[in-house]
Amino acid sequence: MSHHHNDHGSKNRLVITLIIIGFVLGCWGYFIECDPHQPWYSSLANSVYETFGLFELEIPYGFIEKTHHHLPWQLEIARWMIAFGVLGFVFGLLNVFHWFNLLCNRYRNILVVAILRALFQKMNQVLGNIWHKVCTGERFVFKQLVRLVNFTAIIQSSKSKNFNGELYIICGAGERGFHILSSIRETEETKNQTVIVIEKDATKQGLERFVKKGALLIFGSALDSKILQKAGVLTGCTIFIVTNDDLVNLSIVGELQKLVKGKPVTPEIKCYVNHQQNGFYDRLNQLSSDRTNLKFKVKAFNTYDNAVNKLMESHSFTKDLEAVMRTQLTSGPHKSLRVLVVGADLLGQTILVKLIQVLHLAKSSPVTFTLADHDIERKIQQLYNAFPILSETYCQKYSEHYAFRSEGQNENELLNYWKIAPLKIDTLLSEVEFNYDLVIVAIDGENQMLLANQLYSAFVAQLKSDIFVFSSEKIGLYEAIIDTKAQDHNSLTHERSIRQFGFLHDSCSLEMILNSDNEEYAKSNNKIHDAKKPWDELSMFEQDSNRYQGLFLKLIVGAEIKPLLDEMFKKDVNQEHSQDGKSILDDICEEHCRPSQAKGAEKQIEEDFKEFKEHERFYELLGRLGKENLINLIKSSHRRWNTFQLLHGFKTQQLDDVNKTSYDKRKDELLKTHSCITSWERKVQVSEYYKNNFKSGDTKMILNALYNELTLYIELKKKRNIDHVS
Known part of the structure; x- marks a missing residue:
């Protein structure tokens, strides 16, 4: 209690000192600008009177004109000291109110930035073009500085809080990180849990969204073990590593592993790391295969992969697949399931590989995957380079060497697992017969819905399933058109429509990343x-x-x-x-x-x-x-x-x-x-x-x-x- 009174007294003394020194300097500044022909005592009286005007935080415009906008240095210092003194006095009066204390603790740093901004503007007025050339980015710098101190203030003010429950850490304040945070806040079991976001770039656009969701921000690199410790990883947490660089994500996992090695971690650390490129999976697996610390668990996830999982769980997809199965059960033994994937970039390749690993029917005939793209020759080669076994030539040689043909069998079993048929999109659109059981448009760009509409318009009467279109965000422009088309065609007994999947809100949700049921x-x-x-x-x-x-x-x-x-x-x-x-x-x-x-x-x-x-x-x-x-x-x-x-x-x-x-x-x-x-x-x-x-x-x-x-x-x-x- 005595400590609080001493602190309050020292603040009062500081305010009084600022006001006194500022008043003396103000009198001095006004005095040297007075008419030299006036008696000194009259000049002093006028100076004292004018100095009291500084308490209104204003200098008379006539005096500014008189000095040709060049105030004496004594007066420049005086007006700032008195301004600080007055603000300190007002804050002291308001300090008795609890709401004001909370407000000050949260946003006090913004006041500092505002004062610095005013000083810079004054320097700009005094030095003119010279200062403008030196600080061309002054406005941008201060805009970012205001944002930085605002977040810093929020972190500082929240340090005194006692958080309970599980700790969630998100490395990377991008779109994936934001949607993970949103999912945490929207899930009943986790909505009140502590979430810390580690971001290297303090000037990154969109950081305000994380603050509004109640996340605590730590600015620094997640590759720095001190930053990870500051975030609280050693106390046990669930950590999502979702930067836009696979190599950085991999390195963060390695840094985490080194950090926890040989240290007691209770409760466990669950690490979910995003990867987009196929080559990083094996390296992640090597890191996770070190089982010296079973409290450190690593699971890789891919937003494209999660998008396909969500699609396969959807009612419309399973309904269409069940319809295909009914046909399979009543058809001959050589009836093959035909799947069309439009788009052969990383997204299309990921979806294709995922489906190849899951769609294995009881019938012995292989599933035929048609992969369509404008530049299919180059992209199919990229696919074969990443997954050699998908190449029919390689597959043939492999299966012969490794005994996939049993004695007495004429057929090679491995060649009946799948078949891939590359196709140009122009050729696809010109087809007369559209004989595909499932259709997926896998283009992560602006033209995916336009292409889906082209397919729908051209082949709606022949569609055996809905057209499933990847879109990381809902595309409102086409939704009205699609709904109208669906209604029009339903009246003509066509029941097929275009359905979007792959929204980041879904593929970056806790449900899809943790996937507890499937786990x-x-x-x-x-x-x-x-x-x-x-x-x-x-x-x-x-x-x-x-x-x-x-x-x-x-x-x-x-x-x-x-x-x-x-x-x-x-x-x-x-x-x-x-x-x-x-x-x-x-x-x-x-x-x-x-x-x-x-x-x-x-x-x-x-x-x-x-x-x-x-x-x-x-x-x-x-x-x-x-x-x-x-x-x-x-x-x-x-x-x-x-x-x-x-x-x-x-x-x-x-x-x-x-x-x-x-x-x-x-x-x-x-x-x-x-x-x-x-x-x-x-x-x-x-x-x-x-x-x-x-x-x-x-x-x-x-x-x-x-x-x-x-x-x-x-x-x-x-x-x-x-x-x-x-």
Whole structure:
């Protein structure tokens, strides 16, 4: 309490001192400008009287004219000292009010900048053109300075607050960073949590948006360990690294890793790092593979990748895919799914590669991807350089060398995974028959909606799905046109429309980056696969493999089974199908889940299938699906896994290359080889070599996915019935 009074007294003494010295200097300044023929005492009286006018923060214009706008230096100093004294006195009076204290603590630095600005303007008046040449950017500099001290004041004033809950740190105050912050504030569980934004450029446009969202700003480089410590990473946090430079993002992860190495971090650090270029994924995986500190977890994400995830979760996309599946089930064995991707830049390539890793149908015929672009020759070569396995020539040589053709088989299995057909956009628009099951316009620019409208207008009668158009922000210009078109065409029995996806608000949301639902699904897949390592000990690459498996199971298995479930629940239990299903499950357990030599494996398999066998309608679902279709689904799961490995640069590890028949020797992440990257039939040989049944993992995952789809369908059906009754 005494300290507060002493501080208040010293401020009062400072104000009084400023006023006294300013008054004396003011009298002196006025005195030397008085008429020399006037008596000294009269000049002194006039000087004192004029000096009192300084307390009004004004000098008489007549006096300024008299001095030809060149005030004595004594008067220049005096008017500033008295101005500070008066302001100090007024602030002292207002200091009794609590609201004024808060206002001063928050914006006191702006006052300093305003005073400096006034001084610079005065210098400009005095020195004229010379000063103007020296400070051509003066206005810009001070505009940025006001912004800087405003944010600094906010950070300083918030230091005294005690924050509770989880800490979120965002490295990079760009568009991605802002949308992540917005998502944190819009999510009920996190809206009141502390968010710190680290930004290197204090003059960056749009920083005010972060302040309005309640973020605390730290200006400095996230590559500086001191800045990271100042932000509080060692106390445990969720950190999003979203600068516009992949190399910088990678370096920040490395700096974080060095910072936390050997230090106790409680709770854990969850690191989500954005990458746009494909080449940085492997380097991120290498950093994440250091499992010396399991409290430091790294997950890579890509906004384009998240955009496709959001698209595949959308009702319109799954509805169109289900319609394709219904056609597949009733068509011949060689019916192929045809997907059109318009745009072959980084966005189009990312979407294509994502779909190749997920769209593996139970039918053996490959999915045909048509990639269209104005400069398709050059861009398709870029794609093949980044992912050599996508080139048919390379794929042919690879599959022949690495035994994807089993004995007695005429077809090469790997060549039936996918087919890529490059096409010029002009050729596409001139086509007479538009025979595509799914259409995606993947152009991150100004012309994507115009091109979508061209496709829609030309081929609306032949469209088998909606046209899905990427757009990071909603394009209002075309929305009215699209809605009108959709209504007009609906009246003509055309039900297709243009749908936008890929909004940054969605792809940078917590829901898409954290992806908690799919994360749990991926963890359960890891357990089902009899993995010896728990989830937290897997590398980023191994975790992502399970995440893709989760996407595949939810999208493809769900779409393939939905028509059967619709048909099944129109009637009561069909005993004939149930009996067939029981026989199928017994056969599958015998053929594909034959226990390994591990102790207790047979008992474990019985335990795994106990839940399935207790659900009567699960047998019926298997009976309706049929053994052949079930095995095809299981094989498609293995094809998807093969594709993921091959696209990430892994190759088949020949059995002769292994020194001992150990389960742990089946793969080498350093050399990027894996013995199970092979045809489904050859997996038998690999299983015998390692004395472990590698077919059981895919089988159990498909059966588990079928069971999950069945139980979810029943729950939704019950909910709809309750809603209908109410």
